[in-house]
Amino acid sequence: MDKVIDVQRLYAEIDGNEILSDVSFYALEGEVTAIIGGSGSGKTTVLKHLLGLYPVSRGYISVLGRNLAELTEKGQRALYLEMGVLYQDGALLNSMTVAENIALPLRHQGNIPEVLAADIVRMKLRLVNLEDTYYLYPSQLSGGMLKRAALARAIAMDPPLLFCDEPGAGLDPASLKSLDNLILNLKNLLGISVILVTHEVSSIVRTANRIVYLDNGRVLFEGSTDQALNSQIPQLADFFSVTRKKQN
């Protein structure tokens, strides 16, 4: 399997404070890689680097075989065509209907004719079981529906790589389970690779093939989910036990 993400010796600092230190990990094609850690561990900073929102000042990041530090603006835009992002709060545009939100990348990135875009939107809504929300506005959806609609927008262009930032935030366990199953189902159906940034243990256990554990801006563990669950690293064992207790 090819590496879809390759991070080597990444350092980052904000306002003189070191946020990431010597971070190295990779994610494989067709797998769900979970980047986990407690609050302030550097998960979001890593994600923003992977998405090209923060410049790589020191270290190396390759996404889908392209070195982010060497990408021009045009190259970065081309790379965005191959990425989908599911944001923590959905980030759907409230002034547009669900259908218009999903059609946005199709129309503006893909320049896809209206007649095709309408069918593609219906198809994506069918994939996330939200066919009836075509004409609804995001404010008319529940939290779970909002996440599923945002997921439909994230996969509108059939990207080979999907980033999910805390997809479980604000969801009840049943909605979270249903969203996890949906992500897994889409991964299998569409053959996409998923980078999951989360601290929901149930979600990690259900979906992740590989785990990268961050603590204070450093990678403390990288390996399979089974290895992570049986790890003797105190911080990681603590993370699983404490978070499990909290979630129970």
Next chain:
Amino acid sequence: MVRKGKIKPPGEVLNLGNISCRHEDGTLFINGSILASGTGIFYRSIGKEVPALKGRVRTINLDGLTGIDSAGVTALYHLRGLLGSEGDITIETEKTSIKKKLDLFSPLGLEKVSPPPEGSLAERIGEKAHWLFANYLYGFINLAANIFYWSVSDIFKRRTFREGEFVNQSIKIGVNASMIIVFMSFAIGLVLAVHSGSQLSTFGANIYIVDLTVIAVMSQMGPLITAILVAGRSSSSIAAEIATMKVTSELDALNTMGLDPVRFVVVPKLYACLFTMPFLIILANVSGIAGGATAAYLTLDISPEIFINRMGRIMQNKDLLTGFVKSQVYAALIVLTGSFYGFSVERGAEGVGRVTTLAVVVSISLVILADSVMGLLFY
């Protein structure tokens, strides 16, 4: 005549580099990959060839296809629809991966959801009228009553004040607006005096420039210019602040903490606006008259001593009183309009922009309307 350009190989219908189509014995062979990024160009280009192919294609062969996604599959099914009916043309491929994608992304059988019914003209007018009364008229009166209640009752409950908030708001609404008000009033007083001075000098009535400037600035221009500038600055900022608080659930948080958002957010702004507005109007009057005096000295040779001497005889206590009454009415209108639009925000970021614009437009309109009414009352 020799036609320039690439000569197409026999049967080739389309060649876009990564996608090519060939027509042979009723079969349309599609090679390459149809992915979302190239689907738009493919569909538009092949669309131009449809009239020539219509009725001549029985099979669409995808054996030469190396990749396809949901957009590509949708484009293929739409292409088949353009070339003939479903029963007439078959889509075939030996490749299992392509077959799987065709099944998964087939747009056949997709249910079209009907848009919500719009209702008859009478229903829509009724709905709009109800919305106008329920949201605007009732909402505005309700908020005004709420603000009035809290602003009066809080005068007697000083311990409930947010420490420093009154001063903070007074600086934001009043002090920070003073420079622009001084500058604009001076400029308007100057221009007013220059233009009217040239007319007065033709009648030898130069000295009346003082009367004209003082009366115009004190009774109309000073208060109105001040109110328009404060409405433009503060009404928009109040609306945007409250709207953002509503969108980010900060107002809900205040409510659930047992704090009334009107009392907590609006009342300090109202106090600050009521307090600073008279000073701003005095500042505007002084600047406007100074502008007029400058113009009188430069164009009509009326010295500052003569100007001030005559000014003392024209000015009346009534002018100061009406200026004060106007300042209080304008202040209340500006804060009420800004907060009303802030509380009425809907639909996130776009809604914040919309209510901010509305707050400025409506508060300036109300200020001018109130000025006209008071102008007639205090004539």
